[in-house]
Amino acid sequence: MSKSLRLSFMGTPDFAVPALDAIYRSHHKVACVYSQPPKPKGRGNKVQPSPVHAFAQERNIPVFTPVSLKKGEAQKEFAAHQLDVAVVAAYGLILPSEILEAPKYGCLNIHASLLPRWRGASPIQRAIWEGDKYSGVTIMQMDEGLDTGPMIDHTYLPLTDEMTSASLHDALAKIGGDLILKVLDRLAEDGKLKSAPQDDSKTTYAHLLKKEDGKIDWQKDAAAIDRQIRALNPWPGTWTECGERRFKILSAIRTKQTTKEKPGTIMNRLGEVACGKGTVLKILKLQPDGKQPMDFISALNGGYIGETGKVFK
Numbered sequence: 001m002s003k004s005l006r007l008s009f010m011g012t013p014d015f016a017v018p019a020l021d022a023i024y025r026s027h028h029k030v031a032c033v034y035s036q037p038p039k040p041k042g043r044g045n046k047v048q049p050s051p052v053h054a055f056a057q058e059r060n061i062p063v064f065t066p067v068s069l070k071k072g073e074a075q076k077e078f079a080a081h082q083l084d085v086a087v088v089a090a091y092g093l094i095l096p097s098e099i100l101e102a103p104k105y106g107c108l109n110i111h112a113s114l115l116p117r118w119r120g121a122s123p124i125q126r127a128i129w130e131g132d133k134y135s136g137v138t139i140m141q142m143d144e145g146l147d148t149g150p151m152i153d154h155t156y157l158p159l160t161d162e163m164t165s166a167s168l169h170d171a172l173a174k175i176g177g178d179l180i181l182k183v184l185d186r187l188a189e190d191g192k193l194k195s196a197p198q199d200d201s202k203t204t205y206a207h208l209l210k211k212e213d214g215k216i217d218w219q220k221d222a223a224a225i226d227r228q229i230r231a232l233n234p235w236p237g238t239w240t241e242c243g244e245r246r247f248k249i250l251s252a253i254r255t256k257q258t259t260k261e262k263p264g265t266i267m268n269r270l271g272e273v274a275c276g277k278g279t280v281l282k283i284l285k286l287q288p289d290g291k292q293p294m295d296f297i298s299a300l301n302g303g304y305i306g307e308t309g310k311v312f313k
Contacts, residue, residue, distance in 0.1 A: 003188040005084040008103070010034040011052045015173045016089035019110055020055055022177035023087065028184055030061055031081050036092050037065040069099050078102055085187065087180055088142060100142055105187060107142040110176040112169075114138060114154055116198040118206040119147035124172065125165050126206040129231035131223075135159055135168060137176045139183050141195055150195035155179050161226075164233040211236045218264035218312055222254045222279035240264075240312040242305055247312075248287040255280045264312040266305065271296030273312060 005028045009020045012035050024030050033056035038049045049057060056063045066074045075098040083103040088095070089110040100107050113123035115138040127135040136156045143149040155175050159168070187193050214236045216225055229238045229252050238249045252271075261267055261274035271283040287293040288304040299305050 004028050005184055005188050006031050006082070007184070008032050008034060008078070008081060008083050008086040009052070009056075009089075010086055010091040010093075010095075010107075011089040012036045012050045012092050013090050014051045015112065015169060015176075016052050016091075016110075017055050018173045018177035019087065019089050019180050020052060020177075022181050023184065024059060024061070026181055026184070028188070030056075031083060032062045032064060034064050034066070034078075034091065037067060066093075069093055070096055075099060075102070085184070087184070089176065089180075095142065095144075097144055100144065105193070108152065108180065108183065109140050109142045109147070109149065110180050111138045111140060111147055112172045112176065113206070114156065115140060115147060115151055116200060116203040118204055120206040121208040122206040124168050125209060125231045126204075127159065128163060128165060128168060129227050131227055132159055135172065137172055137179055139179055140198075141193070148198060148200075150197050152193050152195045153179060153183050162230075164230045166234050209236055214238045216240045216249065216312070218273070219276040221277040222275040222281040225275055225281055226252060226254050242266075242310055242312050245304060246289045247299075247304075248293075249283060250285040250287060250293055252281050252283045255282050262311060266308050266310050266312065268308050269297060269300055 007028060007030060009023060009030055011020060033052060035050045035053040038047045038053065040046065041048045053063050053065065069075065078099055079102040085103045085105040086107040088107050095107060111123065113127060114134060114136040118126050134156050136154055138154040139152045140149040141152060157171060157175060183193065214232050216228065216238050229249055232238050240247055240249060255272060257280040258278045259267060259274045259280050260278065263274050263276050265274040267274055273281050273283060275281050283296045285293055285295055286299055288299060
């Protein structure tokens with residue numbers, strides 16, 4: 001067994017929990033957890049801790065939830081933990097140099113892409129949306145840039161045509177937990193980590209997604225729309241309109257058919273819709289505004305769409 005490290009874990013959403021769990025179960029010491037402050041959620045807008053906060057609280061790990069780490073008081077509090085290293089996973093707060101330099105070995109970030117591709121806030125969604133053949137996890141030494149630090153290790157994951165952001169999220173979260181543990185063990189044993197600079201010429205950015213990103217452009221071909229639907233599942237979701245009603249498109253598949261119909265045209269009762277370049281997408285499940293999710297034929301029979309020949313816009 002390698003030597004034990006005293007560390008802080010800094011993360012907020014579900015993605016970060018498997019990594020915290022892996023470290024917590026190891027011989028390393030999680031001295032404290034940093035997470036974003038509790039926020040109102042769900043019905044009744046009840047204030048709830050983040051998934052990382054809740055995990056740590058259940059295991060009696062001290063939790064800190066500063067609004068910012070830019071103030072001297074928060075920085076002194078962090079330095080007082082006398083850490084060997086900090087592990088960061090989707091924390092959501094900017095770490096100034098005073099925080100990055102406080103632990104003996106600095107701060108290590110678990111990033112859900114193969115850097116330098118998809119720096120930024122939405123790497124999982126972008127990998128699917130752009131049709132990447134691979135995604136993965138990179139462990140990097142943090143600096144003050146946006147995912148610009150030197151890379152320590154990475155793991156590849158082939159992408160399939162069935163993957164959604166939800167399924168890829170879960171797979172990468174597990175990979176991240178396994179990979180960071182290997183890196184921490186190496187650091188504890190050797191007292192240092194080998195790293196390589198990123199090739200900035202190959203950088204792409206995964207900007208923060210907005211609800212407007214979910215609007216389907218039926219002029220795109222079926223493959224591109226299929227990737228968009230899978231990439232934005234579950235959030236922000238993809239949507240289209242027919243008449244005055246909006247529909248969330250929850251799942252669909254590409255077909256091998258071709259058509260000369262106008263893009264957006266509902267071709268038949270099977271849910272086949274004309275797309276750009278003469279391609280065809282089959283809608284499997286959708287959700288009319290204010291209604292429960294349903295299959296296409298139910299939406300048609302329920303009068304939510306009308307007859308075939310109508311056009312999504």
